Amino acid sequence: MIRMDLKWCPMFSKLKCLLLNKWCVADYFTGLVYFLQHSPILETLTLLLDFQTHEKWHVMETYGIYDPKEQSPLLKHLKVVKIIRSSTKEDxxxxxxxxxxxxxGVPSEQIDIQ
Structure with a gap:
């Protein structure tokens, strides 16, 4: 369902700051990848990963088979990535x-994991 919905979304040509929660990792990270590919001037990305105990199966299921080798560096403007997690089970x-x-193309120096 997520892939079908995102397929019809436009480019976010003015989007500079984005906050995504745990839904972006569902369906093999489709939401996250979509926003990365369709936000050419994105400067700040915050990912809020707050999985509850009853969602453990969901975390393991979303681990998936995404192959990052298929992507090319696209995020030239991205300066800060914050990953906020509720526990180490999101590792x-x-x-x-x-x-x-x-x-x-996002260097590890720009990523802050909390």
Missing amino acids: VIVDRILKILSAH
């Missing part, structure tokens, strides 16, 4: 997000 998700950001 698997954070690792995958770091690979995706790296594949899009």
